[in-house]
Amino acid sequence: MRRGPGRTQWAAITAVALALLFAGGAFTVASAERDEAPRTPATDSADAGFARDMSVHHQQAVEMSFIVRDRTRDESVRRLAYDIANTQANQRGMMLGWLDMWGLPKLQSGVEPMTWMGMGTGGGADGALMPGMATNAQMDALRKASGREAEVLYLKLMTEHHKGGVHMAQGCVQKCAPGVERDLAQGMVDAQQSEILLMADMLRKRGA
Structure with a gap:
């Protein structure tokens, strides 16, 4: 009568099967880790451009x-x-930290602001560096104002500043890679649009 595999043989077979199973699992995990590894954006990418410009x-x-x-x-x-x-x-600290982590420069010489958005001239009106940003003359006026005059000027300047910021953040939502940076940009859009409405109400209360 022919006997089946003994206890020792079954133990060996089980060990081999488990080893193959664990090896397959390790390969799957390693592959997943490679797929989910942090991606380093190029210096001219929307991710890097947004981090630089929004920091400024x-x-x-x-x-x-x-x-x-x-x-x-x-x-x-x-x-x-x-x-x-x-x-x-x-938020600025987070974006500058990402640039450090990516090994990318915080300033890019020879490249106009918001080029990553496809805008030929990054600057806004009256010599402002980017849309929504106050000019040097407007900043000087804010420094000299006081009381209600300072409040109204600040609320008007910050409203325009937020509108420019929302426009840029929407650009990142459309162009940046999925992840924490794009999520941050969407959060900026939501928060700054809410603050624009708040500042409009504050201006109305001041008769402006």
Whole structure:
């Protein structure tokens, strides 16, 4: 009578099967990790261009907000200015951190702002660096104003600043690779559109 495989043989067969199973699983995990590995954008990509340009755009919003904080005692304007300065300073830090992580320069010489959006001339009106950004003359006027005059000027300048920022963030939503940066851009669109409505109401209350 022919006997089947012994206990030792079954143990060996089981060991081989488990080894093949684990090897296949390890291969699948490794493949998945390669597929999900962070992608490094090119220096002329929408991802890098947005991070650079929005960092500059945000920096001016932070500066304007600190200026008006010292030029008025109105709590609603000071609170709005604090929120904008805090939010945009944090977002700016994130975007500059991404550029560092990608090993890309924070400034790109010889390339106009917003070229990544397909805009031939990155600057806005009256010599502003980008659409929505205040000119040097407007920044000087804000520094010299006080009280209600400073509040109205800040709200008007920041409204235009937000409109330019929304336009740029929408560009990233359309052109940036899926991921945290595009999610951040969509968050900027939502938050700044909401603040535009808030500032319109604040301007109406000031008869502007």
